[in-house]
Amino acid sequence: MSGRLDGKVAFITGAARGQGRSHAVRLAREGADIIAVDLLDGMDTVPYPLATKDDLEETVRQVEALGRRIVARQGDVRLVADLEAAVEAGVAEFGRLDIVVANAGILTMGNDTPKAFLDVVNVNLVGVFNTVAAAEPHLQPGASIILTGSTAALLVGTVDRGGAGGLGYAHAKRHVARLGHDLSRVFASRRIRVNVVHPTNVHSGMMDNDFMYHAFRPDLENPTKEEMIPSLETKSPMGVPWLEPSEVSEAVMYFASDEAKWVTGQQLKLDGGQLGPVTDPGVPA
Ligand SMILES: NC(=O)c1ccc[n+]([C@@H]2O[C@H](COP(=O)([O-])OP(=O)(O)OC[C@H]3O[C@@H](n4cnc5c(N)ncnc54)[C@H](O)[C@@H]3O)[C@@H](O)[C@H]2O)c1
Structure with a gap:
């Protein structure tokens, strides 16, 4: 059966569970092979468990059950060398890279220390930057980069009130929105698209x-x-x-597909109406 992503390869961070696993399975169902990375460890400023080795193995199982291939690696998005190693292993195996989903993230809300702010910015913003940097040398015209923001990037007075960690989350996600906008200009002449999805609450380990x-x-x-x-x-x-991860994956799938081949620089809000009256006018529409 032919799929919308036949012959393509997608690199997905935070792919062991939640939205990242759902994106991996959704794209694999359309024919993509997957390069998956996850931290597979906890962080002391994160007040809930992060994904485990078993979680990543379950992602591998689900992708392979669809008849697709997957290269899955432990890796920390804060370390560009980890991401380069994963991408290089995947490209050596599959021969190309077409889709990047910068999805890994943490929430350090409720922790009012500078470290909680710095940790979340390091993962949720620097990690996104590193993900694009590791992928960039392998991307060809027609490639699609999808960044995961959050409605928290666009609202004031919600997560940004959750101590230094909550403020760091909002800070990081607002800058992801801006990064997506500016990168879409940077990559346009190479015919590579960059879009951002902004989900409201999602039914995953983070919530x-x-x-x-x-x-x-x-x-x-x-x-x-x-x-x-x-x-x-x-x-x-x-x-x-909250949204189910699979509902966010439909938006990722659209941006990944050729149906969106001239769509770039978008900030797609999957918000259940949350942002309607209060969108921050400082964020690009
Ligand atoms: N859950 C929500 O309500 C919600 C809402 C809006 C946006 N988001 C964003 O969606 C994305 C996916 O989150 P989720 O909802 O699936 O939560 P999740 O906690 O289930 O998944 C996040 C994944 O990222 C991994 N990760 C964390 N730090 C990492 C690091 N340094 N390196 C590599 N991997 C790392 C985790 O182990 C986990 O597998 C995140 O960017 C998050 O900020 C979540």
């Missing part, structure tokens, strides 16, 4: 954890996921508590 249950239900001693959900719903004009 579905004990720390977040407490953050959204401070009135309860031991809140559960089910008790957090109504609080998420009331913050959404459309009453959606």
Whole structure:
């Protein structure tokens, strides 16, 4: 069966679980082979567990079950050498690179230390920069770079109020929005596209954890996921508590595909109506 990405290769960071795994599986279903990277370790300023080796193995299993190939590596997006090594291993195996999904991220909300600010900026902004830098020498005309922002990049008075770590998250994501805009100009003459997806809350390990249950239900001693959900719903004009990772993958798939071959510099807000009345006019539309 022919797919929309037959013969293409996608490099995805943070691919062990959540949105990254979902993107890997979605693109593989359309025929892409995958180069996957994940940290496979915790970070002391992150108040929830990050992905494990088993998680990355599950991504490998799901991609291979679709009949596609995958090169999966431990790697830290803060270290450009890790990313270069993964990309080079993948290109040696598959012969090319067409799609980059800079997705890895952390949330250090609630931690009011400078280190929490610096860590999240290092992963969520410097890591995105490193991902593009590692991929760039291999990209040909027609390639597509997709960065993961967040509605937090475009709202004021939400995560940016969550201590130094929350402010760092917003800082990083706002700069990812700007980076996507400016990189789209830088790459245009090579016919390489750069777009940004900005999801609202997503049902992944970043939101579905004990720390977040407490953050959204401070009135309860031991809140559960089910008790957090109504609080998420009331913050959404459309009453959606969170998106499923697969719903974000449809937007990534569009930007990755030739259907979007002249679409670049976009900031696509998957926001359930959250941004309508309050978009920061300083962020490019
Ligand atoms: N979950 C949400 O509500 C939400 C909303 C908007 C945007 N986002 C963004 O979406 C992206 C994906 O997050 P998710 O929702 O799938 O959460 P997640 O925590 O399930 O996935 C993030 C992945 O990134 C990996 N990672 C973290 N630090 C890394 C590093 N230094 N190097 C390599 N890998 C690293 C983690 O191990 C994990 O597998 C992130 O950029 C996040 O900021 C998430």
